[in-house]
Amino acid sequence: MRIPCPICGTRDRREFYYQGAASLLDRPAPGAGGEVWHAYLHLRDNPAGRTRDLWYHEAGCGAWLVVERDTLTHEIFGAALVETSDAD
Numbered sequence: 001m002r003i004p005c006p007i008c009g010t011r012d013r014r015e016f017y018y019q020g021a022a023s024l025l026d027r028p029a030p031g032a033g034g035e036v037w038h039a040y041l042h043l044r045d046n047p048a049g050r051t052r053d054l055w056y057h058e059a060g061c062g063a064w065l066v067v068e069r070d071t072l073t074h075e076i077f078g079a080a081l082v083e084t085s086d087a088d
Helices: 034-042
Strands: 002-005 009-012 017-021 050-056 064-070 076-081
Touching: 002 064, 002 076
Parallel strands: none
Antiparallel strands: 002 009, 017 050, 050 064, 064 076
16 A cells, blocks of 8 residues: 655555544543543544545654545545644
């Protein structure tokens, strides 16, 4: 699988570190109840198909990316810097 880094260009996925669903960027408020924090920290979907994921370009420029991909086919639809993406 090859990921298109907006800074470095298309690179092999081994240069990146997968961090989870892009929705992780939407943290609960500090005063949110225990149920809300439990769901945020421990409950994850395992979707089959198109997803938006958070990746870190560890062996490259060090950018955080939101990558749109298909978990069944490994097709990459695009990637954007976290600062410029609409993260769910």
